[in-house]
Amino acid sequence: MFRVVAxxxxxxxxxxxxxPPIRDRAVERxxxxxxxxxxxxxxxxLVRYARRFDHVSPPIEVPAEAIxxxxxxxxxxxxxALATAARHIRAVARRQVPRxxxxxxxPGVTVEQRVSPLGRVGCYVPGGxxxxxxxxxxxxIPARVAGVSEVIVACPRPEPVVLAAALEAGVTRLFRVGGxxxxxxxxxxTDTIPRVDxxxxxxxxxxxxxxxxxxxxxxxxxxxxxxxxxxxxxAGEPDWIAADLVAQAExxxxxxxxxxxxxxxxxxSVSRAVARRVPTDGPAATALARHGxxxxxxxxxxxxxxxxxxxxxxxxxxxxxxARLVTAGTAFVGRxxxxxxxxxxxxxxxxxxxxxxxxxxxxxxxxxxxxxxTVQRLTPAGLTGLxxxxxxxxxAEGLEGHARSIEIRLNWLDRQAPEVGxxxxxxxxxxxxxxxxxxxxxxxxRASRGPKARxxxxxxxx
Numbered sequence: 001m002f003r004v005v006a007x008x009x010x011x012x013x014x015x016x017x018x019x020p021p022i023r024d025r026a027v028e029r030x031x032x033x034x035x036x037x038x039x040x041x042x043x044x045x046l047v048r049y050a051r052r053f054d055h056v057s058p059p060i061e062v063p064a065e066a067i068x069x070x071x072x073x074x075x076x077x078x079x080x081a082l083a084t085a086a087r088h089i090r091a092v093a094r095r096q097v098p099r100x101x102x103x104x105x106x107p108g109v110t111v112e113q114r115v116s117p118l119g120r121v122g123c124y125v126p127g128g129x130x131x132x133x134x135x136x137x138x139x140x141i142p143a144r145v146a147g148v149s150e151v152i153v154a155c156p157r158p159e160p161v162v163l164a165a166a167l168e169a170g171v172t173r174l175f176r177v178g179g180x181x182x183x184x185x186x187x188x189x190t191d192t193i194p195r196v197d198x199x200x201x202x203x204x205x206x207x208x209x210x211x212x213x214x215x216x217x218x219x220x221x222x223x224x225x226x227x228x229x230x231x232x233x234x235a236g237e238p239d240w241i242a243a244d245l246v247a248q249a250e251x252x253x254x255x256x257x258x259x260x261x262x263x264x265x266x267x268x269s270v271s272r273a274v275a276r277r278v279p280t281d282g283p284a285a286t287a288l289a290r291h292g293x294x295x296x297x298x299x300x301x302x303x304x305x306x307x308x309x310x311x312x313x314x315x316x317x318x319x320x321x322x323a324r325l326v327t328a329g330t331a332f333v334g335r336x337x338x339x340x341x342x343x344x345x346x347x348x349x350x351x352x353x354x355x356x357x358x359x360x361x362x363x364x365x366x367x368x369x370x371x372x373x374t375v376q377r378l379t380p381a382g383l384t385g386l387x388x389x390x391x392x393x394x395x396a397e398g399l400e401g402h403a404r405s406i407e408i409r410l411n412w413l414d415r416q417a418p419e420v421g422x423x424x425x426x427x428x429x430x431x432x433x434x435x436x437x438x439x440x441x442x443x444x445x446r447a448s449r450g451p452k453a454r455x456x457x458x459x460x461x462x
Contacts, residue, residue, distance in 0.1 A: 001285070002245070002274040003293040004267045007302060016258060016293050017310050019355055021225060024205060031180045031209040038184035043191045049181035054127075054156040060192060062158060062174045070163030079164055081345075086137055086168045088347030093145040093366040108382025112375040117147030120194060121369060122186035123171075124201030127157035127178055132202075133165035138349050139200040139221070139364065140169035146369035152196065154182035178203075180210035187214035200351065200364065221364050225354035226254035226291075229339060230312040232303050232322050233261050236335065241266075242273035244316055247340050249287040250279075257287065258310070259294040260303035267294035311358040314339050329358040380413055 005012040037045040050056045062070075071079070102112045123139040126132055140151045153171050155162055156178025166174050175193055177185070182193075183203075189195030199211060200221040211220045229248035231241055245257040261267050271294055278285050297303040300322075307315065307326045315328035316339055323331040329352030332339050343350045351364035378386070387406050394402035 001278065002271045002288050004264070004271050005293055005295055007295055007297045007306065012293075013295060013306075016291075016295060017306060019225070019228075019256065019291075021355055022254065024209075027205050027209050028213075031206055031213055034180040035184040035187075035210055035213050038181050038190065039188045042189075046177065046181055046185050046190050046192065049179065050177045053179050053181070054177055056156070056176050058192075060176050062163070062176060067163045067166055067171075067174060070158070070160040071167045073160040074164040078161055079168075082133060082137065082161075082165055082168050085134065085345045085347075086141055086165075088345055089137055089141045089349070090145055090347075092347035092349070093142040096142070096366040097146055098367055098370060098372060106382065106385055108379035108385060110377045110382075112377075114373050114375060115370050116373070117149070117370050118143075118197040119148070120150040120152065120196045121148050122196035122199045122201075123151060123153045124178075124182060124186075124199065124203050124207060125153055125155040125158070125162060126201075126203050126207070127155050128204070131157075131159040131162050133161045134344050134350065135202055136162060136165040136171070137169055138351050140166070140171050142349065142364060142366040143200070143369045144170045146366040148369050150194075152186075152194070154178060154186065154193070156182075178207075180206045180213075183207060183210035183214060187218035198369065200368075202351070221351060221368060222353055222361075223357065225357075226256060227251040227314075228256040228310070228312050228354060229258070229314040229316060230307050230310055230328070231259045231261075231316040232300075232307050232326065233259065233266065233316075233318060234263055234300050234303075235266060236318065238266065238269035238273040239277070240335065241270045242277050244339050245270070245274055245288070245292065246277050246279075246284050247338075248314065249284040249292060250282055251287075253283040253286040254291065255283070255287040256291040258292065258312075260297060260306055261294065262297050262300050262303060264296045267296050270294055311356045313352045313354045313358065314342075327358055329353045329363050383409060384413070 003012075005016065007013055034049060038049070047058055047060070050060055098115050100113055100115045102110055104110055121143045123136060123143070125136045136153060140153065143151050150172050151170065152173040152175070153166055154175045154177050156176065158166075158174060158176060163174070175182070183199060185193040186196045186199045196218065198219045198221070199214070202224055203211075208224045212223065214220070227248060229244065231244060233241065241259060245259065249255050249257045259267060259270055274288060274292070278288060295306065297306065304322060304325050307328075311327045313329040315323065315326050315331040317323055317326070317331065317333060318335055320333055323333045330342060330348055332342060342348050349363045349365060352358070353361055353363065383406070387410060390406050391403045394400070394406075
């Protein structure tokens with residue numbers, strides 16, 4: 001069931017920790033046809049696939065009053081739990097939004113960073129065996145906190161609890177549609193579903209393949225793989241560790257659940273506890289048999305090294321130092337910090353990188369729903385101060401046009417106000433001479449200029 005292997009067994013070790021991306025060519029071909037049809041035909045293809053796969057007929061949009069009515073049918077305790085989770089997600093997301101700034105790089109040189117929310121975001125919420133309101137909260141709330149004005153949701157079977165989550169999260173529109181056709185509608189737009197600026201949310205193999213397919217045309221949140229947990233522990237309560245492994249394995253049959261420990265006694269005890277705890281139905285038993293196991297390492301340092309080879313979605317450990325040393329999508333530190341807490345209510349986002357992607361990015365955050373851009377401004381002092389460096393580098397790269405685009409402006413400054421260009425290498429000859437020596441400090445150059453020129457610079461800067 002839950003195997004125990006030694007780290008010296010290289011073949012068994014490789015089978016457990018090396019997980020190449022899973023690709024299904026048949027799924028990809030089917031998705032390609034669906035996406036192509038929705039892109040070309042719009043609503044007719046969308047409705048055709050909605051009838052076929054979702055068993056839904058138009059209208060596919062859920063009106064606002066139906067969302068409110070569905071939310072009202074959700075038990076009060078569940079609505080309270082949703083409100084708690086939403087409040088915590090908002091609290092974390094608010095700290096994640098980048099701030100705009102203006103940087104005074106040098107006298108007369110400013111660079112402004114502008115932060116603008118995306119205009120419209122599409123959140124996909126699966127409609128499988130059980131409703132997933134937490135997935136809606138985790139994708140829609142950060143978008144709203146970031147300032148996105150339109151957050152639309154696609155869910156093939158929006159149960160009342162999902163409608164309650166939509167109301168709590170501030171979703172603007174909701175559609176009863178799922179699968180690859182919903183993703184295609186998000187990416188390219190139809191008469192019914194508007195095109196979005198970004199697609200977020202988990203889904204089955206068809207949804208994941210569709211997101212990959214449309215990604216060149218419409219950004220997506222993460223390239224999703226099977227969920228995974230890695231526990232690094234030298235000691236601990238076997239039943240608690242087993243409970244965390246089983247909890248993660250119940251996501252789907254491809255989920256990965258691994259214990260890394262230098263203690264063979266702990267590994268064997270956890271394996272027995274897993275056997276006692278794993279349910280006979282559902283995906284957990286299959287996932288643990290195929291992709292689960294305890295790896296007995298020579299030392300805690302080797303366990304840390306193996307965890308870094310995996311770069312897991314979820315890391316669970318008892319030691320702050322282990323959490324600092326291991327690269328993971330998110331880390332749960334301390335025996336009371338159960339991984340399931342992060343799935344629902346700590347406020348940290350549960351949309352996380354898988355299959356080693358944690359090496360280069362973290363989980364979904366409010367920062368994923370804004371775009372940053374820069375605005376650059378130069379005054380006469382700024383241009384003349386930068387000119388020697390610009391011209392030198394442009395000609396070093398063989399870009400004569402770049403250099404001349406600076407010189408033409410300096411010549412204009414010379415003609416407009418001789419005192420502005422007198423000490424600013426205003427002509428081509430003076431720029432060329434200046435380029436052959438290190439540029440002087442801009443502040444020193446400005447200080448040497450006449451009072452009229454300095455007054456003019458201050459006026460322009462204002």
